[in-house]
Amino acid sequence: MRILIVEDDASVSHWISSKLHTSGHSCKLVDNGEDALKLIKEEVFDVILLDRVIPKIDGIQLLGLLANESHPPVLILSANDQTSDRIEGLRAGADDYLGKPFDFAELLLRLERLYCRTKQVASSNFIKIKDMIINLERHEVTRSGHRVDLTNKEFKLLYVLAEHPGQTVTRSMLLEKAWGYHFDPQTNVLDVHLSKLRNKLDGGSKNPIIRTIRSVGYALG
Template sequence: MTNILIVDDDIHILNLIRIHLSEQGYQVFQAKDGMAALEILQKQPCDLAVVDVMMPFMDGFTLTKEIRRRYSIPVILLTAKNQIEDKEQGFEAGTDDYLVKPFEPKELCFRIKALLRRYDKQPQESLLQIGNTRINKKSYEVTIADRTILLPLKEFELLYFLMANPMRVFTRDHLIQQVWGFDYDGDVRTVDVHIKRLRERLLPYTDDFQIKTVRGVGYSLEAKRE
């Protein structure tokens, strides 16, 4: 059975989500604040977390960062605000998706299903390697030979996804969904900016792979042929 953690200080929201997710066959665990949520995660493995932004003791942004640091599970942030600054802060904290209150429980359910499918397709190992280049999802470090590089969060997640799926071509929209989440409403050209920065950061240190532009389609990571 799939375990879902719901974190919200509003008991009505907790009950509403619990009822709908239980009807979908999920096992639901509830917490009223971030501290309680971390205690649950220490005792009970969960497959996904739905986290409210505004909570006492530890807000949703901080909790998301802690979940991302300790566990490899998707996170959906809930918020009563629809400001672009709040969305930006959420994605910088590491959330996979973003839902603004009030929302339809049915929409939350299909977003959960989409994220679970996405994570199921990704490799379970936290360490990927191509040539002398290693990327560690637990420590968020990229190591090239004996040099360690720390990348901004979205650049790291973009590189990790491409390295996990070498020789495959992805559209900008697909990369946006995988790295920024389904609710991202910025310009898809942000992918171009992040790819450009990745190339600039990595080019001086490795030729183990190239992130190639596939004209009219998107991008592909191609490993160096021996």
């Protein structure tokens, strides 16, 4: 699971994240609501672990801001185990609630429950190559968690490449599959679109996912 931990007490957040790591999950930590909001919009998480009392934007407020958007399920974490508090959290849109102090086993169990529930609903077919995920149904691509907006042609191109991961796909094959017919051999549409695709996917990254096989074609991964 990819988990976002929003918690200002560093000792707590580090304890949780290390425990989660040993359980095989990956975490990101932020210590205030503002950064949390930013990260939620940028990256893809499976679950959010949210402390109620955090700087800048309070946990409940944060939930309010997320309310109308599609976001991962939220588990509220709070020192205050008063029922009134719990109600407030759930009403605000949290998916579950856990009061401190808590047992790590229970936390893990609840996180997994939230994860399974959404996975079940979302179960779509996708292609995964390295840290890139291509969601065929939603026409969506993410690279290391970040969403990448592609145009139709770019997506098609990527899709043709992704059908043969690792293998070299010739230029003529790409042209035929992505454009549908044999193109004027002296066009460079392919080059242009591949360039754009590369910018969006590999832009700045040091381990590019698109490889050029000179005078033959391209390959993924």
